[in-house]
Amino acid sequence: MRILVLYAHPVETSFHAAMHARVVTALRAAGHEVDDCDLYAENFNPVLTREERLNYHNTAVNRTPVQSYVDRLERAEALVLCFPVWCFGLPAILKGWFDRVLMPGVSLDISDPAHVKPALTNLKKIAAVTTYGRPRGMALLMGDPPRKVIKRYLRALTGGAKVDYLAYYHMNVATPETLKRHLDFVAARMARF
Numbered sequence: 001m002r003i004l005v006l007y008a009h010p011v012e013t014s015f016h017a018a019m020h021a022r023v024v025t026a027l028r029a030a031g032h033e034v035d036d037c038d039l040y041a042e043n044f045n046p047v048l049t050r051e052e053r054l055n056y057h058n059t060a061v062n063r064t065p066v067q068s069y070v071d072r073l074e075r076a077e078a079l080v081l082c083f084p085v086w087c088f089g090l091p092a093i094l095k096g097w098f099d100r101v102l103m104p105g106v107s108l109d110i111s112d113p114a115h116v117k118p119a120l121t122n123l124k125k126i127a128a129v130t131t132y133g134r135p136r137g138m139a140l141l142m143g144d145p146p147r148k149v150i151k152r153y154l155r156a157l158t159g160g161a162k163v164d165y166l167a168y169y170h171m172n173v174a175t176p177e178t179l180k181r182h183l184d185f186v187a188a189r190m191a192r193f
Contacts, residue, residue, distance in 0.1 A: 001033070001078050001125070002033045002035070002075060002076050003027055003032050003076060003077065003078045003079070004035045004072055004075075004076035004078070004079050004080070005020075005023060005027070005034055006037050006039065006079065006082070006083075006094065007036065007038045007039065007040075008040070008081075008083040008091045008093050008097075009083065009084055015131065015179055016082065016084050016131060018183060019129055019183060020038075020129075022183050022187045022190070023080060023187075025187070026190035026191045026193075027080070029191065030191050030193065032078075032193070035072055035075070037069075039093045039097060040093060044093060044097060045100075046092055046094075046095065048099045048100050056103055057104050057110065059105030062103050062105060062106075063105060065100070066100050070106050073101060073106070074122060076122065076123060077123065077124055077125075078124060078125040078126065078127075078161075078193070079123050079125075079126045080127045080128075080129065080193070081094070081126075081127070081128045081129070082129045083129075083130055084131050085131065085132045085139075085146050088139065088143075088146070089145055090146055098149075102120075106120075107157040117159075118156060118157050118158055118159040119157070120154075120157045120158045120159075123158045124158075124161055124162065125162050125164075125193065126150065126154050126158065126162070126163045126164070127163070127164040127165075127189070127190075127193060128146070128150040128165050128166065130146065130165075130167050130168070131167070132169045132170065132171065133170070133171045134169070134170060134172070135169050136169040139169065150165055151163050164189065164193075166186055
């Protein structure tokens with residue numbers, strides 16, 4: 001498959017950097033074609049400008065500022081997101097990518113506004129590889145917004161892609177052993193992706 005990997009972490013020595021590397025390595029070893037998009041390394045600007053917002057529903061021009069990212073997304077058959085959960089949300093750079101790239105004409109067909117349809121039907125699979133600083137119970141208490149964004153919102157934009165959510169909770173008390181087990185778990189899941 002052609003897989004777009006969206007990576008959103010600024011620190012190259014982080015556990016997330018290690019997970020990202022394992023994700024890419026495992027996917028490539030399984031024979032997939034991987035487009036590895038490191039949003040920080042590519043200096044992606046997450047800010048939706050006034051002009052972009054004014055043109056948001058104009059599908060003839062709205063994609064122009066982010067055309068290269070739209071092209072990469074539309075070429076993909078699967079999407080793997082690798083990101084930490086901060087303040088029970090997506091990192092700003094990834095949220096900005098959603099705001100700027102997942103617009104009408106790209107993620108939604110709004111040609112009939114009364115019957116909006118998903119437009120990312122090229123995506124057959126989605127996976128999120130993520131970490132939380134707090135335990136699962138706290139994430140549940142907060143409503144676990146990132147899980148809902150990935151498992152509900154993104155899935156809806158595809159018309160029903162298979163979604164896998166690989167989360168490591170309570171990073172604040174992680175040990176080298178538990179982190180290694182999780183890296184191995186993620187690599188095994190990506191090898192079967």
